[in-house]
Amino acid sequence: MSTFQPKKETDEKQITSDLAYNHDLDNNDNFSPDGNWLVYDTRTDDGGIAASARIEKVHIETGEIKVLFNIKNNELWGPGAGAVSFSPKSNSVVFIHGLANSTRENPYQQWRRTGVIIEDSNPHVPIYMDSRDVIPPFTAGALRGGTHRHEWSGDGKWIGFTYNDAILKALEDSTGIRRNLRTIGVSKKVSPVSVDKNSENISGEWFSALVVRVVPEPKPGSDEISHAASDSWVGSNGYRGPDGKIQLARAFLGTVADKNGKSISEVFIVDIPEDITIPGDLGPLEGTVDDFPMPPKGAAQRRLTFTANQKYPGCSGIVRSSPDGNFLAFFAKDENGLEQVYVISSTGGEPFQLTEHESGVSGNLRWHPDGKHISYVWNGSIMLCKVEKNPFKDRVEILTKSTNPAPTNIVWAPDGKMFAFNRLVKSENGRKTTSQIFIKLYSLK
Numbered sequence: 001m002s003t004f005q006p007k008k009e010t011d012e013k014q015i016t017s018d019l020a021y022n023h024d025l026d027n028n029d030n031f032s033p034d035g036n037w038l039v040y041d042t043r044t045d046d047g048g049i050a051a052s053a054r055i056e057k058v059h060i061e062t063g064e065i066k067v068l069f070n071i072k073n074n075e076l077w078g079p080g081a082g083a084v085s086f087s088p089k090s091n092s093v094v095f096i097h098g099l100a101n102s103t104r105e106n107p108y109q110q111w112r113r114t115g116v117i118i119e120d121s122n123p124h125v126p127i128y129m130d131s132r133d134v135i136p137p138f139t140a141g142a143l144r145g146g147t148h149r150h151e152w153s154g155d156g157k158w159i160g161f162t163y164n165d166a167i168l169k170a171l172e173d174s175t176g177i178r179r180n181l182r183t184i185g186v187s188k189k190v191s192p193v194s195v196d197k198n199s200e201n202i203s204g205e206w207f208s209a210l211v212v213r214v215v216p217e218p219k220p221g222s223d224e225i226s227h228a229a230s231d232s233w234v235g236s237n238g239y240r241g242p243d244g245k246i247q248l249a250r251a252f253l254g255t256v257a258d259k260n261g262k263s264i265s266e267v268f269i270v271d272i273p274e275d276i277t278i279p280g281d282l283g284p285l286e287g288t289v290d291d292f293p294m295p296p297k298g299a300a301q302r303r304l305t306f307t308a309n310q311k312y313p314g315c316s317g318i319v320r321s322s323p324d325g326n327f328l329a330f331f332a333k334d335e336n337g338l339e340q341v342y343v344i345s346s347t348g349g350e351p352f353q354l355t356e357h358e359s360g361v362s363g364n365l366r367w368h369p370d371g372k373h374i375s376y377v378w379n380g381s382i383m384l385c386k387v388e389k390n391p392f393k394d395r396v397e398i399l400t401k402s403t404n405p406a407p408t409n410i411v412w413a414p415d416g417k418m419f420a421f422n423r424l425v426k427s428e429n430g431r432k433t434t435s436q437i438f439i440k441l442y443s444l445k
Contacts, residue, residue, distance in 0.1 A: 012400065012438045015063055015420075016040075019427045022435040023058070025409035027318070027364060028085040029151065030420060035413040036060055038420055038437060039068070039093050041082035049082035050108035051075075055095055055118065060418075060439060068093060068123045069116070078102030081116070083149060088236075088414070089156030091120035094129060096148055101199045110164040111180070113146035114202055115187070129159060131193035131204035134166050138286035141193035141207040141277065143185065143293060145169070149229075153248070154236030154323075158272075159187045160250050162229050163210060165292055166200075178216045183228045183292065184252055185210040186272055209276040209285055210292060211250070211299045212268075218257040223303045225254035225268070230318045234269060235325020239346040248272045251319040251328050251346070254301075258308040265314050267305040267330055269346060273298030304328070304348050312337050317363055321346065323371045327387070329354070331365065341365065341376055343387060355385055356392040364408060369416035370444065375399070380406040382421065384442075399442065407438070417441060 015038070016023040023040045030038045037059055043052040053074035058065050069081055079098035086093050097116040098108035106112070115129035129150070131142035138144060145165040152159055163185045172179040190207035197203075218224035231252035238248045254268040278297040279285050287293035307313040312333035319330045327343050334340045334353060339360035344351035354374065355361060361378045368375060368384065375384045380402035386395035399419070400407060407421040418441050425436045 012440045014423075014425070014436055014438050015060060016058055016065075016437045017063070019425060019432060019434050019436070023056070023422070023437050024052075024082070024435050025411060025420065025422050025437065026083045027409045028083060028149075028411070029088070030084070030086060030411045031413050032057070032086050032091060033088055033414065035415055035418065037086075038439075039084050039086055040437065041084055041095065043082050044076075047076040048080075049096055050078040050080035050098060050102070052080050052082040055081050055084050055093065057093075058437060066123070068118045068120070069095075069126065070124065075102070075104070077104050078108030080108045080113075085151055087152045087156045088154055089152075093118050093120075094150040094152065094159055096150070097126065099200065109146065110148065110182075111145040111166040111169045113148065114204070115147045115150045115159065115161060117205075128202050128204045129206045130161075130187050130202075130208040131195050132200070132202040133195040133286070134200050135196060135198065136289055138288075138293075139193060139195050140279075140285040141190075141209070142195050142204070142286065143208050143210070144287060147185065147208075149231070151232060153233050157188060158233075158248070159206065160231060160233055161185055161187070162231060165287075167287070167289065168292065171290060181214045181216065181226055183210055183214045184212040184231050184250060184270065186250070186276065188276060190277060207277060209296050209299075211270050211272055211276075211295050212252065212254070212301055213282060213295060214292070218255075220257045220261045221259040223256060225256055226263070227255035228252050228268070230316075232318055232320055234321040234328070234346055236323050237325070239321070239325030242347060246325075248274070249325075249346070251321055253315055253319060253330070254303070256303070256308075258313070264308055265316060266303055266307060267315050267319055267328060267344060268301055268303050269328075270299060270301040302348070304344055305332075305351060307332065311335060315342075317365050320365050320367055320374075322367050322387075323369060329365055329367065329374050331361065331363075333360075341374060341385065343374075354387060355396070362406065364410040364421075366410050366412060368444075369412055369414060373444070375410055375412070375419070377406050377408075377410070380404050382407055382410055382419070397445070400440065417443065
């Protein structure tokens with residue numbers, strides 16, 4: 001394996017300092033469009049997002065903190081607010097909000113949450129993104145469960161998310177047959193979607209549709225999938241297809257069954273039509289009492305990796321796209337069984353191994369905004385690797401000192417001259433450890 005020496009480091013700067021609570025970036029798009037603010041949630045170690053009552057932002061230079069949203073009398077079981085991302089085009093954020101009627105007996109859950117938008121100019125006033133309708137007959141443009149990991153598209157006109165369905169979760173509970181499957185959807189500000197009022201329903205401002213088809217039992221050896229997640233937008237504005245046209249898409253990991261029925265995660269891409277209001281061939285956009293809402297006309301999912309016959313099959317991590325949409329990065333094991341970074345074209349073909357570390361890399365995969373470098377964590381440090389075929393030692397760089405635990409939740413500023421991340425910091429008496437936000441300036445060598 002290649003060896004290398006770190007280049008000169010500059011100092012990290014801790015920008016949150018209240019050790020009474022966590023300031024969690026959660027591996028989202030946390031920088032404001034101008035790069036001056038970072039947005040985060042206040043989840044707790046024991047309660048997670050359900051116990052996070054606030055969405056806050058901190059100024060990079062001054063350390064000033066502003067509360068964008070606060071749930072009064074939030075409990076350990078919810079509603080909760082978390083996993084927040086900035087729009088790349090406006091001073092707006094989107095995040096998970098648990099259902100307002102959350103109780104100890106019926107708490108925040110994967111299928112009991114929604115997406116809420118807050119505009120910086122109007123804090124504490126929630127704009128409900130996705131509609132929720134759990135009483136049949138269901139409503140096209142509304143969903144029936146919970147959205148998660150909301151991510152704005154590069155033009156700020158779409159929001160992608162993962163999804164769990166409350167109707168099918170209840171069906172699974174009553175039949176014992178697996179139906180609580182995770183899948184992927186998108187929302188677009190086409191028109192508001194109004195639904196009947198009750199304690200479980202929500203009328204939202206954006207039109208939503210699921211774009212990936214999942215099934216409980218994929219046929220062995222097929223491209224059917226039972227779980228879709230770890231998704232992100234392809235490119236700032238899509239990718240260029242074989243016909244030369246720019247195509248809107250999301251990349252993700254889909255769980256297939258190999259020829260022996262064993263579950264394996266593979267890289268997929270789903271093309272998304274501009275108009276998501278037209279039903280496709282698989283069924284109604286709103287779904288039925290015993291099946292998911294179905295993808296709109298023109299949504300087409302395609303498998304990119306085929307690792308079943310490899311010594312160490314499977315892919316992992318969030319699939320991340322280069323800004324131009326040409327390439328996707330993900331984690332997979334090399335011939336020695338070590339997790340490494342791999343890259344594949346958005347149009348398919350053979351993936352190539354980018355990193356050659358002597359021990360496995362870990363999460364937080366991110367492209368630098370220049371589209372020529374990828375950051376990740378290895379050996380307790382944040383690393384940066386140039387995407388090219390030169391010797392590994394000549395293209396890799398250590399960006400932070402090695403620590404245990406390692407830094408998490410890397411995110412690059414829009415101009416690529418700074419990155420932020422979380423570190424665990426102990427109180428002076430050592431009795432409490434909380435997640436705090438750090439930044440570091442960086443100039444490409």
